[in-house]
Amino acid sequence: MDPISLATITVLAVFVGFEVVSKVSSTLHTPLMSGTNAIHGIVLIGAIIVAGQAHDPWVLAVALLAVVLATANLVGGFVVTDRMLEMFKGRAKKGTDA
């Protein structure tokens, strides 16, 4: 894809990011931080592409290290965010029952 199209997508994503996040309540700022943290773990697909095109053993080794790091970011981020939000869900339910 040409640089201009990529830049267009980037600028639009900036606005979407600002719009969506400005609506998040301060109660949920910690899950927001860990949730966005999880999302940038998607760099995993970049790591997979690079590892999948590696011919040199050391290139493969470095790329596999990137796969391990990115997987840890992605999986750990979503799991820990889910754990936090699970507790919020319990509390919200208790609130409506009362």
Add this chain to the structure above:
Amino acid sequence: MPLFPPVVSSLLYLVAAVCFILALRGLSSPKTARRGNLIGALGALIAVVTVFLASRLENIPWILAAIAVGTAIAWPIARRVQMTQMPQLVAMLNGVGGGAAALIALLELPHAADWWTRLAIVLTLLIGAISFAGSVITFSKLQGILSAKAIVFPGLALLMVGVLVVAVAAGAWVVTSGPFFAAVAVLVLGLAVGVLLVLPVGGADVPIVISLLNAFTGLAVAASGFVLGNVLLIIAGTLVGASGTILTRAMAQAMGRSVSGILFGAFKGGSTAGSTEASDRPVRSSSAEDVAVLLGYAQKVIIVPGYGLAVAQGQHTVAELQQALEARGIEVEYAIHPVAGRMPGHMNVLLAEANVPYESLKEMSEVNGEFKQTDVALVVGANDVVNPAAKTTPGSPIYGMPILEVGDAKQVVFLKRSMRPGFAGIENELLYEPQTTLLFGDAKDSLAKVLAAVKAL
């Protein structure tokens, strides 16, 4: 051979991008937040499956093994980490993400055909390396491996400028002609910048830096999307970069600081450095039984939880105390400062863990007017967020930070471990006021004693 033609994979990446946006949108309410996060995880899964089915990949068994290793490391840690240690974990996960982006950029350099791809590579290397090294330092500060105070040494500012200049020069070399060793130099210099940037950040500013580095990693991922020509990485990274920037500003505002002041304040003469000395002025300390009497015969009690409560794992005991007081017909609320705990909203997470009802939690703007009608403000392990110096002492490290005005309450009870100042390293004048009572000890022990005494009333 790829199973999917490029059109299908592009559409599936679009689906994944929409999932990520929905994940962020879900966080606008506690009710939809968990489902949103699961949608985000689903989007990630779709993207990873797509990359396997749509690209011509070799070494697939190796890649699957590496994914298994990463999962095996992260899953149990994420399941078991204590909620109080959440900031450290977020810092660490962020760091490894930045590191992964930097490594990818390094390996792609030999394939970069034009200058703007090489520019994206340099940016990914630099930002990813800063994020990785900076996150390691924030992790070490929060974990107590390094001092949580600002670490400054003579010549730090000069060294920082020098490293940055060399990094930019090496980066320019990579962009123009692209020698591999210059890219390695950019990576190493980026690591040095990350360390030098975060070392001078101390105390309560550390969580803000975690958020800032989170935004950095997002930008590094977006830049790596440019390197690989992958739209999903660009969208996801940019979303995180934008949201992280907003969150960082919101946190800084909640503390009455500017982001540049946090990062470069220490260079200008250490505005985060406060006194660590305990004062020897007289204070009124008291027993758990006396505190129980104060609480048990009040009409309205506001509990102000802080990090000391979290460290002592006292959130369950405080919830029990709330129930015991409410059983006596006393109105109990929690006043939550935006930066109580170690991250914004961290205290909400901890109290949610103890099943404290949602409607008992009051945000600072809601609750500040209520202290005047409050009989007892019970400050549990908080110090800086109730320190009137934020309003009265220009030049104090926390001057300008909005605080909870517990001084308006008829009685103030501090549960504290010692007279040592809080995270920001400054004394709290409120401790010496006539309406203030102190109960020394571990927050959880003290709460348990007060709870037992309230029940015995």
